[in-house]
Amino acid sequence: DIQMTQSPSAMSASVGDRVTITCRASQGISNYLAWFQQKPGKVPKRLIYASSSLESGVPSRFSGSGSGTEFTLTISSLQPEDFATYYCLQHNSYPRTFGQGTKVQIK
Amino acid sequence: EVQLLESGGGLVQPGGSLRLSCAASGFTFSSSSMTWVRQAPGKGLEWISEIVDSGATYYADSVKGRFTISRDNSKNTLYLQMDSLRAEDTAVYYCIKGGWGDYWGQGTLVTVSS
Numbered sequence: 085d086i087q088m089t090q091s092p093s094a095m096s097a098s099v100g101d102r103v104t105i106t107c108r109a110s111q112g113i114s115n116y117l118a119w120f121q122q123k124p125g126k127v128p129k130r131l132i133y134a135s136s137s138l139e140s141g142v143p144s145r146f147s148g149s150g151s152g153t154e155f156t157l158t159i160s161s162l163q164p165e166d167f168a169t170y171y172c173l174q175h176n177s178y179p180r181t182f183g184q185g186t187k188v189q190i191k
Numbered sequence: 192e193v194q195l196l197e198s199g200g201g202l203v204q205p206g207g208s209l210r211l212s213c214a215a216s217g218f219t220f221s222s223s224s225m226t227w228v229r230q231a232p233g234k235g236l237e238w239i240s241e242i243v244d245s246g247a248t249y250y251a252d253s254v255k256g257r258f259t260i261s262r263d264n265s266k267n268t269l270y271l272q273m274d275s276l277r278a279e280d281t282a283v284y285y286c287i288k289g290g291w292g293d294y295w296g297q298g299t300l301v302t303v304s305s
Binding site: 179184 | 226228237238285290291293295296297298
């Protein structure tokens with residue numbers, strides 16, 4: 085099974101900060117990676133698919149990059165509505181696996 | 192508009208069974224892979240099963256042999272039969288269109304407790 089290691093597990097940041105979250109795969113997954121945002125009590129929402137493709141309607145301050153085993157989600161200028169938990173998902177092979185999540189909190 | 196409506200959750204005793212349903216609309220259900228993902232209280236997301244358009248099925252090790260995913264294309268409905276339930280199966284169960292999470296249902300809560 086492919087393990088997805090997400091870092092950091094939690095972070096504190098201020099509005100306007102640049103935020104980077106990393107997911108590392110235990111083996112190569114090409115670009116078969118998606119990123120999700122989940123706010124408390126809400127359903128997860130996909131932000132990025134195919135590693136770097138922005139979901140329709142998602143603000144352009146979100147971006148994704150990477151291929152193979154290392155991937156990043158970047159928020160260029162953190163906004164109040166971005167405080168949430170973020171997850172990566174590999175869909176290169178079965179079983180699919182999520183990262184353990186990164187909680188972005190207000191500093 | 193894609194809609195996914197889960198049902199069937201509830202309280203069940205350890206060792207018991209439950210069947211979840213997901214009624215789908217707004218897309219060609221028979222052509223789409225469908226996935227179940229769960230989230231235990233206060234925990235992260237866990238992928239548990241997928242059924243592709245051909246009917247092939249895939250499972251996480253944590254549920255293999257206990258859970259069965261199936262679909263009825265005539266009813267546009269996805270199912271998850273859960274047997275031999277354990278306390279650690281307590282979670283919100285989400286039905287998802289596709290194999291990489293483009294549309295999610297609202298979830299249904301399953302509580303395994305005596």
